[in-house]
Amino acid sequence: MTDDLQAFYGRWARLYDLIARFPGVGGMLAVARERVDRRGWENVSLLRADxxxxxxxxxxxxxxxxxxxxxxxxxxxxxxxxxxxxxxxxxxxxxxxxxxxxxxxxxxxxxxxxxxxxxxxxxxxxxxxxxxxxxxxxxxxxxxxxxxxxxxxxxxxxxxxxxxxxxxxxxxxxxxxxxxxxxxxxxx
Ligand SMILES: C[S@@+](CC[C@H](N)C(=O)[O-])C[C@H]1O[C@@H](n2cnc3c(N)ncnc32)[C@H](O)[C@@H]1O
Known part of the structure; x- marks a missing residue:
């Protein structure tokens, strides 16, 4: 995945989040990490890969x-x-x-x-x-x-x-x- 594509979806992640929950967070993965931590889900692992x-x-x-x-x-x-x-x-x-x-x-x-x-x-x-x-x-x-x-x-x-x-x-x-x-x- 190119940096351009990631940056593009990083911006969409903000929009997703504005619509759904909190404003002002980073990329898709950061949004997911914040949600997993907040809910205390222990059976979820997040990783960045192709x-x-x-x-x-x-x-x-x-x-x-x-x-x-x-x-x-x-x-x-x-x-x-x-x-x-x-x-x-x-x-x-x-x-x-x-x-x-x-x-x-x-x-x-x-x-x-x-x-x-x-x-x-x-x-x-x-x-x-x-x-x-x-x-x-x-x-x-x-x-x-x-x-x-x-x-x-x-x-x-x-x-x-x-x-x-x-x-x-x-x-x-x-x-x-x-x-x-x-x-x-x-x-x-
Ligand atoms: C339209 S969003 C969908 C996000 C989420 N799955 C959802 O349903 O809301 C597409 C996502 O796929 C990611 N993506 C695109 N190509 C990818 C690849 N080759 N490997 C991993 N992620 C990729 C983008 O960075 C973006 O986060």
């Missing part, structure tokens, strides 16, 4: 499938990723990697915003595009090879299809007139 390559060992099954030799079991039961799939230029290998970190029967859930295909949402499409434009770093660009909302649709669609294909039973749902998509499932 979500595309989480510093977590692969599951024994994935190691064996790749190398032919049994691996150490990793302790990952579930992955929840909210509003982040659209950040990956190439989401399919990222989702595949998350699946390889989970033990058999592991649960994965993606929640993301993208354009809605519902006719009732059409009047809001322009507002959604403006929102995507305003939240795509660097802000202020006038020309794009592909509009950011089309790129977002492609990334989110790819991420959710990849997850659904890896799960034995995938639940798919949409919220907010179809602008918010959820795909959740159990690893096959």
């Amino acid at each position: 979500a595309a390559r989480p510093p977590v060992p692969e599951s024994a099954r994935s190691v064996e499938a790749r190398s032919g030799f049994p691996g150490e079991a990793s302790g990952i039961d579930a992955v929840l990723a909210s509003f982040v799939s659209g950040m990956f230029a190439n989401p399919a290998p990222v989702i595949e990697r998350w699946c390889s970190l989970c033990s058999p029967g592991g649960r994965l859930c993606l929640l993301d915003a993208a354009r809605s295909s519902r006719s009732i949402a059409r009047p809001l499409d322009l507002a959604f595009r403006a929102f995507v434009l305003a939240s795509t770093p660097p802000v202020g660009r006038l020309r794009y090879e592909e509009p950011p909302w089309a790129e977002l649709d492609r990334r989110v669609g790819t991420a959710h299809r990849t997850l659904a294909a890896r799960c034995s039973a995938a639940d798919r749902a949409t919220y907010g007139l179809g602008f918010v998509r959820l795909t959740a499932g159990t690893l096959a």
Whole structure:
């Protein structure tokens, strides 16, 4: 993740917090740390890392499938990723990697915003595009090879299809007139 991207979301963290709770705190991680401390949650660990390559060992099954030799079991039961799939230029290998970190029967859930295909949402499409434009770093660009909302649709669609294909039973749902998509499932 680039410094620019982190700085950009550091600013959004303030806005998130203004809307939700306290003003004047730092980046996303600092907000989370403050909340964990305040609530006294002892079963939560926070770390800063690239979500595309989480510093977590692969599951024994994935190691064996790749190398032919049994691996150490990793302790990952579930992955929840909210509003982040659209950040990956190439989401399919990222989702595949998350699946390889989970033990058999592991649960994965993606929640993301993208354009809605519902006719009732059409009047809001322009507002959604403006929102995507305003939240795509660097802000202020006038020309794009592909509009950011089309790129977002492609990334989110790819991420959710990849997850659904890896799960034995995938639940798919949409919220907010179809602008918010959820795909959740159990690893096959
Ligand atoms: C739209 S915010 C969503 C934050 C939070 N998950 C939520 O649901 O409110 C996207 C977050 O993903 C982070 N992010 C983007 N690419 C990332 C990457 N490769 N690794 C880790 N975090 C990343 C950004 O810094 C930002 O904090």
